[in-house]
Amino acid sequence: MANTPYPESYYAASANPAPPRPALQDDVETDVCVIGAGYTGLSSALFLLENGFKVTVLEAAKVGFGASGRNGGQIVNSYSRDIDVIERSVGPQQAQLLGNMAFEGGRIIRERVAKYQIQCDLKDGGVFAALTAKQMGHLESQKRLWERFGHSQLELLDQRRIREVVACEEYVGGMLDMSGGHIHPLNLALGEAAAVESLGGVIYEQSPAVRIERGASPVVHTPQGKVRAKFIIVAGNAYLGNLVPELAAKSMPCGTQVIATEPLGDELAHSLLPQDYCVEDCNYLLDYYRLTGDKRLIFGGGVVYGARDPANIEAIIRPKMLKAFPQLKDVKIDYAWTGNFLLTLSRLPQVGRLGDNIYYSQGCSGHGVTYTHLAGKVLAEALRGQAERFDAFADLPHYPFPGGQLLRTPFAAMGAWYYGLRDKLGF
Structure with a gap:
């Protein structure tokens, strides 16, 4: 067997x-x-x-x-x-x-x-990182929404505060959820x-x-x-x-890609994420990352519709990591893998x-x-x-996905392309 x-x-x-x-x-x-x-x-x-x-x-x-x-x-x-x-x-x-x-x-x-x-x-603490003023406005609305349902462990982060929790120059602000974590x-x-x-x-x-x-x-x-x-x-x-x-019939497997660096050492790891929070950005096709217990950086992102395994995962994810942390340009990637999650049309x-x-x-x-x-x-x-x-x-x-199983992958990929373009253009 x-x-x-x-x-x-x-x-x-x-x-x-x-x-x-x-x-x-x-x-x-x-x-x-x-x-x-x-x-x-x-x-x-x-x-x-x-x-x-x-x-x-x-x-x-x-x-x-x-x-x-x-x-x-x-x-x-x-x-x-x-x-x-x-x-x-x-x-x-x-x-x-x-x-x-x-x-x-x-x-x-x-x-x-x-x-x-x-x-x-x-570990406790998760950060939603905003790349644009529009995304920051969404986080402000999200905080009010979540507080309406009794969730109170939230803090909005301005540009100065987010620099204290993540060493990435890309972000204009964010929201810290202390009931999040990794x-x-x-x-x-x-x-x-x-x-x-x-x-x-x-x-x-x-x-x-x-x-x-x-x-x-x-x-x-x-x-x-x-x-x-x-x-x-x-x-x-x-x-x-x-x-x-x-x-x-009502769902579609999708692949996401993840890499793990070599151990960074305490000093470099602390400089990237001083409070050891995990982070995800607010793009539709989002990037996410965190430190491991042995001080590696786990960095993930990207979606492959239909759950095909890409030939070179590191080539897809490493540029995303370096955009967030150019200081890691000489760091070796020890592991790269993919895994499937299940997508529904409503995303519920x-x-x-x-x-x-x-x-x-x-x-x-x-x-x-x-x-x-x-x-x-x-x-x-x-x-x-x-x-x-x-x-x-x-x-x-x-x-069901439009077009049935035959066409659900290209339709979903077209939708992802559209939202990815919106992310890039800041809509």
């Missing part, structure tokens, strides 16, 4: 030790079968186990293999489309529920790290998997779900075994493939139920670290019969 290892990345190279987990080779029964051992699946499993469910997790490769173990490692609040956009789409009542949840994911991460003593280099994402996933197992949950790796037999007692089939369950949670996101055709997550017993959450649209942890709690609540928060997400309108 094929053994799928982690892709080569800084995270895989610096991952905490983890036990080998077997592939499923038997027929088992459980209360809930979770498909996918990324953040959504692990968060769901943890909340369910804490509430007395018997849980089995199937992972096609290894824990955190997908976006959960390859992302920029930034704890960013709210959704890829903010609460004001949601409010215009669905009205104030549903928006209020979603707005109240917009800052919960980061709290869940911190609670998990503390409760289960997860070693993942957790983590080693793969180590967070590995710690959550260990927590699942400490509560009696079972995780099978190298066990892709190849078929779901729907019905009153659904069965998930893998190449060498099967799981009969009362409920199924589908949490494969960009790596789900066509297992559930209804979900594939898709949550729902198929029949009476198959639940799903997908389509974080690049905003997944915090949302996925919230999603796990919301899915677990729904399985316990508390569906109000689940329904707030499930009632969001979603549509």
